[in-house]
Amino acid sequence: MQRPLIIALDLDNKEKRLALLESLKGESLYVKVGMELFYREGNKVIEQLKEEGHRIFLDLKLHDIPNTVQRTMKELAKLNIDIVNVHAAGGQKMMAGAREGLETGTSSGSRRPVLIAVTQLTSTDEQTMQDELLIQRPLTEVVQSYALLAKSSGVDGVVCSAQEVPLIHQACGTSFYTVTPGIRRVGDEVGDQKRVVSPGQARELGSWGIVVGRSITGANDPLQVYREMKQQWEGL
Ligand SMILES: O=C(O)c1cc(=O)[nH]c(=O)n1[C@@H]1O[C@H](COP(=O)(O)O)[C@@H](O)[C@H]1O
Numbered sequence: 036m037q038r039p040l041i042i043a044l045d046l047d048n049k050e051k052r053l054a055l056l057e058s059l060k061g062e063s064l065y066v067k068v069g070m071e072l073f074y075r076e077g078n079k080v081i082e083q084l085k086e087e088g089h090r091i092f093l094d095l096k097l098h099d100i101p102n103t104v105q106r107t108m109k110e111l112a113k114l115n116i117d118i119v120n121v122h123a124a125g126g127q128k129m130m131a132g133a134r135e136g137l138e139t140g141t142s143s144g145s146r147r148p149v150l151i152a153v154t155q156l157t158s159t160d161e162q163t164m165q166d167e168l169l170i171q172r173p174l175t176e177v178v179q180s181y182a183l184l185a186k187s188s189g190v191d192g193v194v195c196s197a198q199e200v201p202l203i204h205q206a207c208g209t210s211f212y213t214v215t216p217g218i219r220r221v222g223d224e225v226g227d228q229k230r231v232v233s234p235g236q237a238r239e240l241g242s243w244g245i246v247v248g249r250s251i252t253g254a255n256d257p258l259q260v261y262r263e264m265k266q267q268w269e270g271l
Pocket of ligand 1: 043045069094096120153155156157158174194215216218226228246247248249250
């Protein structure tokens with residue numbers, strides 16, 4: 036499969052979501068359903084997006100005790116989604132439980148959703164890690180180490196900044212998925228993101244997929260920005 040540009044459908048009401056999808060009509064999309072959308076519109080939105088032929092990354096970032104995560108993943112596997120995620124900070128048992136839950140929840144004949152783990156949120160920088168989270172190791176070392184932990188727990192890949200992709204490939208191999216948010220065109224507002232790269236840089240750094248939210252969802256012409264960023268991402 037072609038490496039995807041995943042659109043984060045982070046919009047604060049259903050009408051705006053429908054208008055965005057309408058403006059992108061005719062495109063076969065990879066979309067991200069995050070907490071805001073899932074908690075508002077629930078399973079129904081997943082069914083609708085599937086019916087429209089889109090691929091889905093369900094981003095609920097599970098982080099709980101292993102038993103709860105395992106049982107929740109069993110339920111989420113029934114939604115026929117393509118990617119789902121957890122926080123690597125939940126540890127090895129939790130991540131292994133997530134994988135097991137997905138295996139048991141996937142019906143025979145269907146494909147198990149790809150499981151990825153968030154290393155360090157792209158809204159975090161080294162300063163925040165040291166001052167607030169009391170993590171004193173360099174950010175890149177922590178991200179690489181979480182990626183290795185994820186891999187050894189049976190997880191298929193990670194969410195990280197594209198800046199860390201070469202290090203992750205070094206440690207975990209190039210077939211380990213790297214999904215990278217914190218993507219902006221030069222000149223776009225960065226907002227709360229700290230580790231930011233452009234679509235072209237993400238391609239050069241070797242990301243498997245990029246996640247783009249506000250640059251597209253907040254644009255006057257989302258289709259034009261989507262096409263522009265996709266071209267940059269594909270190196271056209
Ligand atoms: O798991 C994610 O998708 C995620 C992880 C991370 O480290 N950083 C991050 O920004 N995200 C998500 O990626 C999207 C980025 O949105 P924009 O900053 O608007 O492009 C949001 O939906 C975030 O929830």
